[in-house]
Amino acid sequence: MRGSILKVTWDKIRTTVRSVNVGLADVIDKLSPGEEFYLYKVAYPFGSKLSDRGLFHIPLENGEIVPITDPRVDVALRADLQYADRSAPVGIILKNTHEVFISTPQYTLPILVAYPGSVFGLWKQLDNSPTFHPTNIFSVTAGARSLFMLPNIANYTNHKNLVRDFHVSKQAPKTLQDQWPIFKTIAQQEQADWRLELLLIPEKWIKQAKIDPAWHEFYRMLLENAWHSCAYERNQIFYEFALSCVQANRNLKPNPYLLDTVRHVLSITLGSAPGFKAATDELLGPITLLQKAYVESYRLKDQAPILLHPAHFNIHDPASSPVYYSMQFPTTISFSPRSRQLTNTLLELREFKYIMDVFLHEINARNVHLEDTIIDMLPQKVKYDYFHTKPDLQEGIQSTLAMTDSDPNFLDTLYKQEAGEFPSNGTFIRGCIKIGAKERE
Known part of the structure; x- marks a missing residue:
């Protein structure tokens, strides 16, 4: 399963944004941003990492998903998105969901499910530096990380069928938390067409919003979104x-x-x-x-x-x-x-x-x-x-x-x-x- 990334202008993506967040689309329409204020439409397959303990991941041109610090990431792309240090830039969910979670040796703790229309990446961007927000303890996956079957699926003989049909390498799950890696493998083997789609906002937008009075309504909307979310x-x-x-x-x-x-x-x-x-x-x-x-x-x-x-x-x-x-x-x-x-x-x-x-x-x-x-x-x-x-x-x-x-x-x-x-x-x-x-x- 591969991801994808595409540079887009507002006029090409505005209808999609409007379908999930009318208020944000109205505010950006008033700005009528030109081609120099481009955005990035990004897609992640089910189970792929958006963030691993605070380190943001992005697709390469070949679809491989790598940390933003990977030397193969385009220099201009990294410059546009790394204003969040190593964590996620500001963005909006266009399709499907992601889960924010904390991993410990014993547990995976779900913290947040973000749905279409949600704006993310705001807390750290709108905080003073140094921030109170501990991004390094959080990880994010495309779709649910905390996903499991209600019926018992630990039967060894039955599980061998999954090993045969989907090349599952994991043993039959002993706990609920053991199930997700198996689900991810099945989705990969079946080349599931499920995708999380995001619109990522480059640093130029955030800088402009902070200094240009014409952009203050956009900036206020970001502040209000962050305020209500906490x-x-x-x-x-x-x-x-x-x-x-x-x-x-x-x-x-x-x-x-x-x-x-x-x-x-x-x-x-x-x-x-x-x-x-x-x-x-x-x-x-x-x-x-x-x-x-x-x-x-x-x-x-x-x-x-x-x-x-x-x-x-x-x-x-x-x-x-x-x-x-x-x-x-x-x-x-x-x-x-x-x-x-x-x-x-x-x-x-x-x-x-x-x-x-x-x-x-x-x-x-x-x-x-x-x-x-x-x-x-x-x-x-x-x-x-x-x-x-x-x-x-x-x-x-x-x-x-x-x-x-x-x-x-x-x-x-x-x-x-x-x-x-x-x-x-x-x-x-x-x-x-x-x-x-x-x-x-």
Whole structure:
């Protein structure tokens, strides 16, 4: 799979930009930039690197994707785009998505999914130097990096079929995180036509925006975009304070690991961090191709080939798809140790639910003084449901078999098969929290 890069003028690309971000297109139309203000349209195949621990990657003319520091990168191109030091320049997503994540020896932690129309690369460019933004801890891939099957796909005999048909070199996956490299290989072998398309903005645009009054509206739009994108982070200290007040008011002494999980689920609820949802379109990767490979080659016949990917919940949209957090697949960016007193996931889920119920009650009772904030909306707008393979209805823990009753996304696989059942014993949902919009009464 190869990438591509093409130098374009605004008049050649404006219609495409308008289709994903009307406001930005209107502002640039007013500038009517000439040919000297060219841009770069870049395409990346599924799974390819845009950034590896802060080092930006770019396609060469032959389609090979290399670090921006590679000596084979055209000198003029590097000069246009390396104003971000080694990190990503400012750009806009034209088609499909990318995932920003942090890699550790144990985990891959999804941080952000950026969708068509999103402007990226702003925080560092609009910061003073030295910046507060630690770009070197982040990596970015075309499509979802945190992508995995809900049914078990660890059968050695079945996996050999993938080795035969798609030249997969990896062993059968032992964990959810082991699956993505296999998916990437399948996409490469099938020469998937899935592409992430970006429009990269050269340094000349950014310099002009900072000094030319005629460009101030463009610059203000960049500032506003960056400001809105960090709304949760700017106010996080107050939400932390509110949670501490609840602990003090109710004399809670929770397991630190579960308190970290509560904080993270709140950030998912408010759209800052991604949860996970069943794939129902191809924005995050060649989903149909992968599902077909597992049904026809791996021979996943008795269970539906449901793929899960990171997604952001929108508390302001009653039609927003629900997302999930799994106690089996922790994605918090805090690493407090698990309590030895909690011996299984079901006990963790019960205690988590108790902490969350207390927090929501204190918000409703106006005991945390967050009136007129987005946090104050939680009890009215969001419903939390809890699922496990061993339900405890008395404690509010439902059976995973009930998950399809309230979330039709699980039944909407892109590749259809006749006999596939919902994999209710899947690792991810064996102790999970559903974050969904509360139905209006």
